[in-house]
Amino acid sequence: MQPGAEAAKIMVVGNEPSHRHNIVTLLERCGFSTVSTPGNDDTLAMLRADPEDVDVLFIERAISDDHSLDILSLVRQNPTLQHVPVIFHAPPALSNDIRVHIAAGAHYYLPEPCDADLLVSVVQAAANDSIQRRCNLAELESFTLAHSRLLSGRMEFQKFEEASKLANFFAALCPEPTKVLLGFSEILENAVEHGNLEIGYQRKAALLRENRRREEIARRAALPRYRQRKVTLEFERTPKEFHLRVMDEGKGFDWNPYLHISMERLTEINGRGIALARLVSFDRLEYVGVGNEVVCTVQL
Secondary structure (H helix, E strand, O other), X not given: OOOOHHHOEEEEEOOOHHHXXXXXXXXXXXXXXXXXXXOOHHHHHHHHHOHHHOOEEEEXXXXXXXXXXXXXXXHHHOOOHHHOOEEEEEOOXXXXXXXXXXXXXXXXXXXXXXXXXXXXXXXXXXXXXXXXXXXXXXXXXXXXXXXXXXXXXXXXXXXXXXXXXXXXXHHOOOOOHHHHHHHHHHHHHHHHHHHHOOOOHHHHHHHHHHOOHHHHHXXXXXXXXXXOOOEEEEEEEOOOEEEEEEEOOOOOOOOHHHHOOOHHXXXXXXXXXXXXXXXHHOOEEXXXXXXXXXXXXXXO
16 A cells, blocks of 8 residues: 555546546555546536545546546636646647646646556655645634734744645735645745755655655754754735745755746656746746745735
8 A cells, every 4th residue: 555545535537437447446456545437527516516525636638628628627716626636647649638738737747558656656646745735724724814914024944844834824924825825835845855955856756756755854854964954934015915035045956947847847756846836826936046045926
């Protein structure tokens, strides 16, 4: 059983029963809970009726574009489903369809046919993201409107675990907290993980496949080289905009390629968080200098 799999339900969507059966069988063998649906109007009705009953959507190219895009539209518009990762499974030759579905909101792409280990590792990564997002949303409910009186401030933090709590804090200062929560979580976690602890793109991918990401974060945080590093936050609320400036003590990175979801990284297990934060959560996301400073802007 994959670690954490027992807590995740995967909805497999596709109108070819044999394809759905193969994917469901593989996922259930790894310990995931699944529901199988042909991707018609009944699928939309199921999602509307109980949006909290699915953690990951796995969409097969075999369903019609109209239905798959209708599902993605519902995911983007429904406040509960907005935080459900979507995996799109299609032959690489259908590059235009892949681009359309990624632009419509799919978070991951898997080629068809696909190596079983890759499929399971991507589903596991998506499930972990989904479960973490649900935890963040649950914490968000505990924050009160008293935060709306805060106009500006400066603070520091060090621990990776503090990032999600601070993301909730800043989300509560914005008019649509659930929309911006994903973005704040991504940027603050990146400042610790990639910035101060210098866990690079390829290293993180390997850790995710081995399910050792949290272990490595804890290990590095205890090393003399990293343990004194801090992330500095400055926020300001004006009548029209909320600004959060995030500054870490790392070496920075080449941030420009990560502002967009590229075809080259679609099959990777990580590397989409910044682009999703920019597209979904923020009105502006601007990196400064070498990339160890970023400003998130939300219109009020």
